[in-house]
Amino acid sequence: MRKSYLFFITIISLLILPVTLYAAASSRLQISAVRFGFTGNDTRIVLDLNHKTQFRAFLLDRPYRLVLDLPSAQWRTYRSRFVEPNDAIAAYRSGTLDDGLTRIIFDLKHPAVIKDLYNLPASAGKKARLVIDIDRSTPSTFSAEKDTVTGTRDLAPSATTTTTDNNDDSYASSQDKTIRDANPGTEQNPAPAVFHQQRKYIVVIDPGHGGHDPGAEDFGIKEKYITLDIARELKQQLEATGRYKVYLTRNRDVYITLQKRVEISRDLHADLFISIHANKYDHKYVRGALIFSFSEKASDKETQLLADSENNAGYIAGVDMSAQSPDVANILIDLAMREKMNESNMFANMLIRSFGSHDIRLLMPNPHRSANFVVLRAPDVPAVLIETGFISNPHEAKLLASSAFQDRMAAAIASGVNAYFRKMAALQSH
Numbered sequence: 001m002r003k004s005y006l007f008f009i010t011i012i013s014l015l016i017l018p019v020t021l022y023a024a025a026s027s028r029l030q031i032s033a034v035r036f037g038f039t040g041n042d043t044r045i046v047l048d049l050n051h052k053t054q055f056r057a058f059l060l061d062r063p064y065r066l067v068l069d070l071p072s073a074q075w076r077t078y079r080s081r082f083v084e085p086n087d088a089i090a091a092y093r094s095g096t097l098d099d100g101l102t103r104i105i106f107d108l109k110h111p112a113v114i115k116d117l118y119n120l121p122a123s124a125g126k127k128a129r130l131v132i133d134i135d136r137s138t139p140s141t142f143s144a145e146k147d148t149v150t151g152t153r154d155l156a157p158s159a160t161t162t163t164t165d166n167n168d169d170s171y172a173s174s175q176d177k178t179i180r181d182a183n184p185g186t187e188q189n190p191a192p193a194v195f196h197q198q199r200k201y202i203v204v205i206d207p208g209h210g211g212h213d214p215g216a217e218d219f220g221i222k223e224k225y226i227t228l229d230i231a232r233e234l235k236q237q238l239e240a241t242g243r244y245k246v247y248l249t250r251n252r253d254v255y256i257t258l259q260k261r262v263e264i265s266r267d268l269h270a271d272l273f274i275s276i277h278a279n280k281y282d283h284k285y286v287r288g289a290l291i292f293s294f295s296e297k298a299s300d301k302e303t304q305l306l307a308d309s310e311n312n313a314g315y316i317a318g319v320d321m322s323a324q325s326p327d328v329a330n331i332l333i334d335l336a337m338r339e340k341m342n343e344s345n346m347f348a349n350m351l352i353r354s355f356g357s358h359d360i361r362l363l364m365p366n367p368h369r370s371a372n373f374v375v376l377r378a379p380d381v382p383a384v385l386i387e388t389g390f391i392s393n394p395h396e397a398k399l400l401a402s403s404a405f406q407d408r409m410a411a412a413i414a415s416g417v418n419a420y421f422r423k424m425a426a427l428q429s430h
Contacts, residue, residue, distance in 0.1 A: 029053050029073040029102075032127060034092060036083055041136035042115070043088040045106065048127040052119040055130060056155045059146040062236070063403040064108035066134060072157050073102040080359070088112065088136065091404050095358055095411060098418050100157035107404050108134075111142035114150050200245045201272065201421055203238060204265040206375060207231035207248060208277040211255025216280035219397045224253065226400050227276040230388060233410040234274075238417060258374035265381050272347065272417065273383035275375045278400055280392040287393040288363030289409075291351050292385040293344040294376040343382035346423065351384065351416035358412035361389075361396075386413065 033048040056069040080093035090107040097103055115133040122128045137145070207227040209215030215223025228250070235246045247268055249261045265273040279290065348368045355362055376383045388409055389396040399405040 027051075029071050030076055031070075031073050031102075032076040034077060034081075034104075036086070036089060038086045038088055043086075043112070043134045043136075045089075045132040045134070047130040047132075049130060051128050052121060053128075053130060054152045054155055055117065056149060056151040056153065057114060057117055057132065058149050059112075059114070059142065060236075061111075061142065061146055062232070063407075064111050064142065065407070066106040066108060066112070066114070066132070068104045068106070068132065069097070069151075069155055070102045070104070070130075071155065072096075072100040088134070093404065093408060095408075095415075098415065098422070101155060105407065107407075111137050111139050113137045113141060113145045114148075117150050200243060202268055202270045203244050203246045203272045203274065203417065204268060204270040204381075205231045205234055205246060205248050206261050206265075206273065206275040207250055208275060209255075210250050210253055213255050216278055216391045218280060218391045219394060221391055221397050221401050223278040223280075223391060226278050226388070226391070226406075228253070229403075230406050230409055231276050233406055234276075234413055237410050237414045241414075241418070243421070244417075261375050262378050265383070266378050270381045272420070273375070273378065273381045274413065274417075275373070275383070275385040277385060277387050279387040279390045281390055282392075284392050284394065286363070287390045287396040288361045289355060289367065289389055290363050290387040291348045291368050292371045292373060292376070292387070293348045293368070294341055294370065294373070294383065340378075340380060340382050343424070344376070344384055347382055347416065347420045348384050350419045350423070351386070351413065354412045354416035354419065358408055358415065360409060360412050 030050040031047055032050070033046075035046045035048070037044040037046070053070055058067050059065065060067060075094065080091070082091045083089045086109075088109055090109055092104055092106045094102060094104045112134040115135045117130075117132050120126075120129040120131060207224070207230070209224040209227065211224075213224065215227070217223065231248055232251070235248060238244045238246045247264070247270075249264050250256050261275070345368075352362065352367055355367075371385075373385050376385060389400050391397045391400060
């Protein structure tokens with residue numbers, strides 16, 4: 001009797017388990033299509049979903065973009081794609097934020113505002129849908145609206161909503177209608193608070209070259225403009241999180257010496273230094289990003305050079321060098337450099353992972369390399385130099401010059417920055 005009972009319970013369990021697993025899997029948001037409709041100045045974006053969902057949307061400028069955040073979603077269609085020829089949207093792309101939220105960015109060809117954003121339930125053989133209506137606007141109207149967050153500000157990564165059956169295709173409950181917050185503050189580009197910090201971290205971004213030094217050139221593209229565009233976008237994305245104070249070594253087309261760029265980061269007591277560049281090579285088939293940190297092989301020589309110039313030049317890593325003997329100063333500088341080189345290497349590895357998740361091509365098999373770049377020599381500031389791609393490669397040159405790729409590159413770097421400081425906070429808490 002007992003054996004029969006156990007056998008019966010086992011059979012029931014095996015029957016229930018697949019149903020339970022299916023229910024858990026199907027509760028996650030799924031995006032099966034992204035569709036567009038264009039009528040005059042009006043544009044409709046429709047996402048086909050497996051159930052109704054919460055959302056958060058806002059606008060960004062320079063260039064014009066519509067950003068849509070959703071709970072963690074599975075893609076059953078293209079995660080990124082150029083849109084068929086139209087007058088409103090160039091392309092869309094998707095990535096995953098640090099806390100698991102799915103972010104979709106629509107590149108706008110002209111300024112536009114969110115006219116409406118709502119859910120439609122599954123009905124008459126149609127899937128559940130999220131509908132976004134945008135209307136072409138003037139730059140001034142866009143500027144007035146871009147500080148508005150539409151939807152649920154504190155969006156949960158795993159939020160799900162039970163679908164309500166309704167055969168009226170125009171249905172949208174009051175809670176699904178546009179919710180506008182007139183005072184979003186710095187959260188116009190919301191990012192999840194994934195770690196606690198006592199102060200804003202200082203990040204210095206260094207757009208390579210400038211002025212009479214154009215850097216690499218090919219196909220009518222100059223490195224100095226590419227690096228400045230990416231640096232500006234990265235600055236905007238980092239500042240929008242509210243976690244960082246971000247400075248550019250140059251914010252216009254001017255020449256700045258390499259040593260001056262290092263001095264800027266040290267004078268600002270930067271927590272991180274990021275130098276942005278683009279590459280060129282004789283063989284035009286070579287493409288992909290590279291990340292450089294300071295070469296440890298050059299450590300001894302550079303340590304001596306730094307010691308010669310820094311023995312009577314203030315503080316390094318919080319220690320007054322002027323109060324130290326030359327031998328002690330050499331040791332302290334060497335220790336500081338080795339610690340910062342370790343942190344730089346950690347940041348470089350996080351960038352490589354972030355580039356992969358943002359579909360940024362890397363030059364394999366060794367995308368993280370070491371070199372004796374002047375801008376990486378600061379003994380007390382973790383630093384990397386990013387070669388964002390090869391201008392000499394025709395495909396990559398076109399990408400580097402596009403605002404869509406520049407935004408994606410900036411997003412990949414910003415994600416790496418977040419991961420780096422989250423790791424540093426965890427290490428310092430032990």
